[in-house]
Amino acid sequence: MKIILRIVIFGLLTILTQIGGIVYLIAILINRRIKLKMKIQKFGLFFGLYCISTFLIIPYLAPIFGREKIQNTEYIQAHSFFYKLANRNYVKPELNEALQEIGIEFGEKHYGIKLSYLDANFPFLDGFPLLPHLSHNDGKKIDVTLYYENEKGILSNKKKSISGYGAYVVPKNEEVDQISICKSRGNWQYDFPKYLTLGKINKELQFSISGTRDFANIIVSNSGVGKLFIEPHLKSRLNLTNPKVRFHGCQAVRHDDHIHFQLK
Numbered sequence: 001m002k003i004i005l006r007i008v009i010f011g012l013l014t015i016l017t018q019i020g021g022i023v024y025l026i027a028i029l030i031n032r033r034i035k036l037k038m039k040i041q042k043f044g045l046f047f048g049l050y051c052i053s054t055f056l057i058i059p060y061l062a063p064i065f066g067r068e069k070i071q072n073t074e075y076i077q078a079h080s081f082f083y084k085l086a087n088r089n090y091v092k093p094e095l096n097e098a099l100q101e102i103g104i105e106f107g108e109k110h111y112g113i114k115l116s117y118l119d120a121n122f123p124f125l126d127g128f129p130l131l132p133h134l135s136h137n138d139g140k141k142i143d144v145t146l147y148y149e150n151e152k153g154i155l156s157n158k159k160k161s162i163s164g165y166g167a168y169v170v171p172k173n174e175e176v177d178q179i180s181i182c183k184s185r186g187n188w189q190y191d192f193p194k195y196l197t198l199g200k201i202n203k204e205l206q207f208s209i210s211g212t213r214d215f216a217n218i219i220v221s222n223s224g225v226g227k228l229f230i231e232p233h234l235k236s237r238l239n240l241t242n243p244k245v246r247f248h249g250c251q252a253v254r255h256d257d258h259i260h261f262q263l264k
Helices: 002-017 020-034 039-065 081-085 093-109 178-184 188-195 209-221 232-237
Strands: 076-078 115-117 141-145 225-229 258-263
Touching (some): 020 039, 076 081, 093 115, 093 141, 093 209, 093 258, 115 141, 178 188, 209 258
Antiparallel strands (some): 141 258
């Protein structure tokens, strides 16, 4: 049972963080020498090694694989510390540059409002899956949040879910309901992000049509961006006409809780 448990822990840590499984094995080997007894001590050893790896070592190794950590600035932030802790904040230099340009342009237009990113990519190895995503495996893709406003119509940096995923802007009666279409075709996973919110918050906020439209148009006007994925009813509601704005397909998950964009 102990071996099975360690295999499960190794797998989960690898799926969540890419490097966590390897760090876990190293912690086990070290503990065989120093023989820590208490579980809290063993966890402290693992967590210490993991943090050293994540924040002090990996940023210097990732460029060897053509990726770099997203630069957090006054215009750009991770929606949650989890995305940095889990090494899901790595991109190719070209995407980092595009992010900075988009963040600056949007932030200067909407003073004090930041580009808030979610899952990007892991630091190493093209083709290594960043679950639950289908395509975040080459350093060229990133998810970013939608924008919301308060009851006075003032744009806010606050979001509707703790994780940034799963708080949907649902179709209106007169809009295309691609969600129902995909689910009726047997694509059960299409609605899955509703289980990933980690809790819904800021219920008083409303979806900002003008803020999200401005943001999406700034994204697609960037020369480095090749595609932007958003749900069809939001494409229509936001009047997004640029050919870079695409439907992601029923094999993915719904995109009325976030925006996905990628390099050419």
